Amino acid sequence: MQFRKVDSRFPDFGVNKKQEINRLIYEISKKEKILPEKIFNSLGSDNFEAVKKELLKRRFPYASLNDKAARPYLPKLDLDPKNSFNKNKSKFTPRKIFIEKSAGTAHLKNNFKAFFPEAEFAEIESLKKFIRDNKKPGIAGYNKRRDTIFLTNEKYDFFKKCPCTKGAAGCGYHIFNLGFGCIFDCTYCYLQEYNNVPGLIFPLNIGRFFDEFKRYKKPGMRIGTGEFSDSLMLDHITEYSPAIIEFFRGHKDATFEFKTKSSNIDNLLRAKHGGNIVASWSLNPQEIINKNEFFTADLSERLASAEKCAKRGYKIGFHFDPVIYFKGWEREYNMVIDLLFSKIKPGEIAWISMGTFRFKPELKSIIENRFPENEILDQELLLGYDNKLRYPYGLRLEIYKFLLGEFKKHSKKLPIYLCMEEISMRQDLR
Numbered sequence: 001m002q003f004r005k006v007d008s009r010f011p012d013f014g015v016n017k018k019q020e021i022n023r024l025i026y027e028i029s030k031k032e033k034i035l036p037e038k039i040f041n042s043l044g045s046d047n048f049e050a051v052k053k054e055l056l057k058r059r060f061p062y063a064s065l066n067d068k069a070a071r072p073y074l075p076k077l078d079l080d081p082k083n084s085f086n087k088n089k090s091k092f093t094p095r096k097i098f099i100e101k102s103a104g105t106a107h108l109k110n111n112f113k114a115f116f117p118e119a120e121f122a123e124i125e126s127l128k129k130f131i132r133d134n135k136k137p138g139i140a141g142y143n144k145r146r147d148t149i150f151l152t153n154e155k156y157d158f159f160k161k162c163p164c165t166k167g168a169a170g171c172g173y174h175i176f177n178l179g180f181g182c183i184f185d186c187t188y189c190y191l192q193e194y195n196n197v198p199g200l201i202f203p204l205n206i207g208r209f210f211d212e213f214k215r216y217k218k219p220g221m222r223i224g225t226g227e228f229s230d231s232l233m234l235d236h237i238t239e240y241s242p243a244i245i246e247f248f249r250g251h252k253d254a255t256f257e258f259k260t261k262s263s264n265i266d267n268l269l270r271a272k273h274g275g276n277i278v279a280s281w282s283l284n285p286q287e288i289i290n291k292n293e294f295f296t297a298d299l300s301e302r303l304a305s306a307e308k309c310a311k312r313g314y315k316i317g318f319h320f321d322p323v324i325y326f327k328g329w330e331r332e333y334n335m336v337i338d339l340l341f342s343k344i345k346p347g348e349i350a351w352i353s354m355g356t357f358r359f360k361p362e363l364k365s366i367i368e369n370r371f372p373e374n375e376i377l378d379q380e381l382l383l384g385y386d387n388k389l390r391y392p393y394g395l396r397l398e399i400y401k402f403l404l405g406e407f408k409k410h411s412k413k414l415p416i417y418l419c420m421e422e423i424s425m426r427q428d429l430r
């Protein structure tokens, strides 16, 4: 995408310079909801450095004044309307279900057959071979991923240490790698960039995970399934949670977390747990959910589910992650926190995490293509200490201070931690 006026007004600028000016004009025009022409007409110079400086100041006013270390990321504008996401397709109805040959006769297969009788079932040699033989999904392929399911027989990749981010204060979390991909569609989801599978993966051999866990486990470990998927989105079909809860009754020195944006908790309510299970929800103001967390449960449904789980004796976790900065954010996040504590007592909370919106630069163009009307990219997101795009340091500090203040109004003893933040942030919040 090129604004023709850039070419005619700055014919001597090289390709990269034109690309940067194009990108800045596009972002300013989108953010300020004005035509690009108006921005052109307001430019006071024809010198590249001066034009860029003027545009950067307008695009990133906070960072220009307060965060000299932050760097802009201005990739080529590459928008294709064919890549845009269809939010009307909320019903999850996979058309093709592939089963790895070595998966045998696991009963979970039957559950998928019962729930999706219209789907076509086919056996494949292995998912690895399938990926090798088919082309990478790309953005359009990601949009179609919900059409395809892979039922697999996991052999190697059972657990991982949460990779966190370079230079951050880690929280020691572990990932129980039971499946990959999500039926929800959050504008900010990092899986959009991370994914290389043209569908959703559900391992059929959960028993093998349990065998391997006995070797992997360390006392005091926190582990969960919500990193590469939503822990409960299809729990009524996979029936993972009853098996996990039962298994962890025998491993009380570890804590297992189900992390979700759903209200799919019936299996949790039925199960007899051993006190070491945390049911947790990611929370955001309803306005952010409406615009960014498609097909997920509403805020009130998430909190009602949390309340029911707390009544069944589960410890409850909350993830304010990603916190999104927008006009009126204080009031909206304040309402979320007040609502949370109207349902859940401080003593029922296992942990609360906080992390502001951040992402790898490669995700920017994917979000722009899939969600051209998004507002989350309009804020000041610049390359930070770990080369991810983030809000400027001072703004993040302000957000965390505000949230901590709101939490403290309800209890001073809440276990709160920061997710993927630099070490100095923790010190500055003391």
Ligand code: SF4
Residues within 6 Å of the ligand: 181, 182, 183, 184, 185, 186, 188, 189, 190, 191, 228, 229, 230, 261
């Ligand atoms: S619920 Fe989580 S995994 Fe699913 S799309 Fe949203 S961010 Fe991604």
